[in-house]
Amino acid sequence: MPNSVTPGQGAPENGEQAVDRREFLKEACGLAGPILLGVISLPALAGEVVGQEPQRRLYGMGIDVSKCIGCGRCAAACKIENDVPAEPRYFNTWVERYVIQTDGEVVVDSPNGGIDGFPPTVSEGEIERTFFVPKLCNHCIDAPCVQVCPVGATFITEDGVVLVDQDYCIGCRYCIQACPYGARWMHPEKNVASKCTWCYHRLKRGLVPACVEVCPTGARIFGEVEGRATPLARHLRMNEIQVLKPHLNTKPKVFYAHLDGEVR
Amino acid sequence: MQGYIYPNEIELQWGLLVVLYPYLTGLVAGAFILASLERVFNVKEVQPTYRLALLTALAFLIVAPLPLQAHLGHPERSYEIFLTPNPRSAMAMFGFVYLWYLAVVLLLELWFDYRRDFVLWSRQAHGLKRWFYYALTLGATDISERSLRFDDTAGRWITIIGIPSAFLLHGYVGFIFGSVKANPWWSSVLMPVVFLFSAIVSGIALVLVIYMITTMVRSKAVDMACLDKLATFLFYAMVIDFSLEMLDFIHRLYESEESISILSQMISSRLFISLIILQILLGTLVPMIALGVLSPALWKGGLIKVTEELRRLSYLGSSVLVLIGIFSIRWNVVIGGQLFSKSLRGLTVYKLDVFGLEGVLVATGLMILPFLLLWGMVRVAPPWADARPQE
Numbered sequence: 001m002p003n004s005v006t007p008g009q010g011a012p013e014n015g016e017q018a019v020d021r022r023e024f025l026k027e028a029c030g031l032a033g034p035i036l037l038g039v040i041s042l043p044a045l046a047g048e049v050v051g052q053e054p055q056r057r058l059y060g061m062g063i064d065v066s067k068c069i070g071c072g073r074c075a076a077a078c079k080i081e082n083d084v085p086a087e088p089r090y091f092n093t094w095v096e097r098y099v100i101q102t103d104g105e106v107v108v109d110s111p112n113g114g115i116d117g118f119p120p121t122v123s124e125g126e127i128e129r130t131f132f133v134p135k136l137c138n139h140c141i142d143a144p145c146v147q148v149c150p151v152g153a154t155f156i157t158e159d160g161v162v163l164v165d166q167d168y169c170i171g172c173r174y175c176i177q178a179c180p181y182g183a184r185w186m187h188p189e190k191n192v193a194s195k196c197t198w199c200y201h202r203l204k205r206g207l208v209p210a211c212v213e214v215c216p217t218g219a220r221i222f223g224e225v226e227g228r229a230t231p232l233a234r235h236l237r238m239n240e241i242q243v244l245k246p247h248l249n250t251k252p253k254v255f256y257a258h259l260d261g262e263v264r
Numbered sequence: 265m266q267g268y269i270y271p272n273e274i275e276l277q278w279g280l281l282v283v284l285y286p287y288l289t290g291l292v293a294g295a296f297i298l299a300s301l302e303r304v305f306n307v308k309e310v311q312p313t314y315r316l317a318l319l320t321a322l323a324f325l326i327v328a329p330l331p332l333q334a335h336l337g338h339p340e341r342s343y344e345i346f347l348t349p350n351p352r353s354a355m356a357m358f359g360f361v362y363l364w365y366l367a368v369v370l371l372l373e374l375w376f377d378y379r380r381d382f383v384l385w386s387r388q389a390h391g392l393k394r395w396f397y398y399a400l401t402l403g404a405t406d407i408s409e410r411s412l413r414f415d416d417t418a419g420r421w422i423t424i425i426g427i428p429s430a431f432l433l434h435g436y437v438g439f440i441f442g443s444v445k446a447n448p449w450w451s452s453v454l455m456p457v458v459f460l461f462s463a464i465v466s467g468i469a470l471v472l473v474i475y476m477i478t479t480m481v482r483s484k485a486v487d488m489a490c491l492d493k494l495a496t497f498l499f500y501a502m503v504i505d506f507s508l509e510m511l512d513f514i515h516r517l518y519e520s521e522e523s524i525s526i527l528s529q530m531i532s533s534r535l536f537i538s539l540i541i542l543q544i545l546l547g548t549l550v551p552m553i554a555l556g557v558l559s560p561a562l563w564k565g566g567l568i569k570v571t572e573e574l575r576r577l578s579y580l581g582s583s584v585l586v587l588i589g590i591f592s593i594r595w596n597v598v599i600g601g602q603l604f605s606k607s608l609r610g611l612t613v614y615k616l617d618v619f620g621l622e623g624v625l626v627a628t629g630l631m632i633l634p635f636l637l638l639w640g641m642v643r644v645a646p647p648w649a650d651a652r653p654q655e
Contacts, residue, residue, distance in 0.1 A: 174353075
């Protein structure tokens with residue numbers, strides 16, 4: 001489980017050392033390239049270096065549903081890290097429990113977003129299968145919330161994170177209506193739309209989001225979507241991947257493995 | 265709460281104020297389209313309501329953005345919609361559509377129509393009043409036959425531009441809801457069209473009610489030919505509106521997409537009173553049957569002949585029911601669209617407050633405000649034919 005995003009996993013580099021290394025690589029390529037590899041392979045090498053520029057990153061998250069134990073630590077950590085109001089109606093991330101009975105009945109719950117754990121299953125029918133599903137903003141590539149914002153207060157960063165400019169949001173709540181995943185909420189004190197930022201302040205320091213950090217089973221994997229040698233890339237390569245509500249064509253960037261068809 | 269809803273859905277985002285907004289703009293568009301009938305299509309019978317309808321549209325248009333403004337989390341930032349609109353956002357166009365309609369269409373049309381009267385009132389009045397009316401003329405005091413002919417032509421052209429503008433104003437409000445693909449109750453290509461025709465229905469009903477009441481207050485005789493024509497138009501508009509709504513309903517039922525189960529649950533429980541009873545039964549079927557039978561819409565003199573008195577009463581009653589019914593439509597769209605979870609697994613409830621910004625009191629105030637404005641406007645610029653100044 002990664003507890004920090006190393007450069008190979010697409011870390012944001014703002015440390016001096018990292019910049020030095022990049023400068024060094026650039027120069028090394030510039031000098032050694034033509035000599036050692038010939039002119040043809042130079043663009044490929046140079047491209048790899050450019051690939052670590054912030055604007056070329058595209059962050060995503062993987063979730064392995066089979067690994068989630070429903071402890072709710074992710075949801076709890078998120079509330080602390082991002083100063084989310086404690087009331088059980090404001091969540092950047094939450095965990096849902098699905099109980100599917102043999103008669104086809106599906107019972108879903110998420111008491112306090114799963115933060116306090118889940119009470120014992122009370123099911124009238126015989127249980128066929130049951131599992132937990134962590135939910136959060138999908139940081140969609142074609143995000144409907146970004147489309148509808150009348151003033152452009154919500155936007156997608158160059159590295160693919162959907163954010164809200166809290167000094168700009170007029171609080172019309174259209175974005176909350178437009179989100180198919182129920183991932184946005186209205187901040188009761190700031191009176192602006194709020195949502196998961198993938199802990200953008202942590203990303204910029206080379207750390208992974210708090211929910212990923214605290215997950216004891218490694219059910220959440222964070223990194224670059226397009227990188228090769230990253231845990232997320234491995235997650236995408238080794239599993240059959242599904243996204244939520246694909247028919248809405250929002251192109252979500254939370255990639256679920258072992259997702260049940262009942263999850264909406 | 266029933267079933268499962270996403271935790272962030274416990275709080276309803278749009279309340280009573282957002283219900284008011286499409287209701288008010290609908291009344292504006294409807295009243296204007298009624299006025300346009302007389303002007304463009306030369307429907308002489310409804311002439312007594314022409315100016316009244318325009319003033320009604322203006323009064324309601326001035327109030328229409330207030331509930332929107334009031335429900336914003338940061339009303340002080342609302343001007344950003346004009347300064348930095350997001351061109352991809354349907355809502356961002358609101359300011360421009362609204363301004364176009366207010367400034368270019370309604371105010372201009374009223375000004376051209378009233379200019380002669382403003383000039384005469386300014387000539388006949390004394391003191392402050394004289395200057396007030398002079399200011400309203402904007403200095404254009406020429407009332408020769410030639411310039412009055414120009415006023416008429418200009419007014420006609422503005423009306424011709426105004427009809428598609430009125431369609432735009434309210435069709436666009438429907439689009440704000442109809443284009444939300446995340447919400448199966450809203451997401452429908454028919455939404456703008458249904459909004460538009462329900463707007464026309466509500467506008468005609470409103471003008472009919474205002475016309476009858478003002479005539480009564482002024483102790484004048486109601487022009488029965490005008491009322492019959494209004495009732496006839498109201499009936500036709502209702503038939504189209506109801507057909508479209510039924511088309512939407514049957515289409516949803518027949519397609520039976522994954523949302524159908526939760527939507528059916530919502531209709532039969534949470535929306536039973538507001539949709540089945542108020543919107544369909546009392547707001548549509550009862551007045552439609554009454555108008556169809558008593559007005560000359562289907563048969564000259566009405567299918568059932570009754571006294572004028574009874575006919576007038578039935579028109580008034582039907583119109584009031586229609587106004588309640590159209591309000592229910594707005595309620596069912598705005599509130600209904602938030603009563604079910606986007607997980608399609610549960611229903612939530614909307615608690616209506618009495619006090620507070622989103623409460624009944626504020627909403628009632630906002631509903632009364634356009635009538636006060638209209639009263640003021642009628643005082644300044646009486647729309648009645650017998651109040652027109654003579655040279």
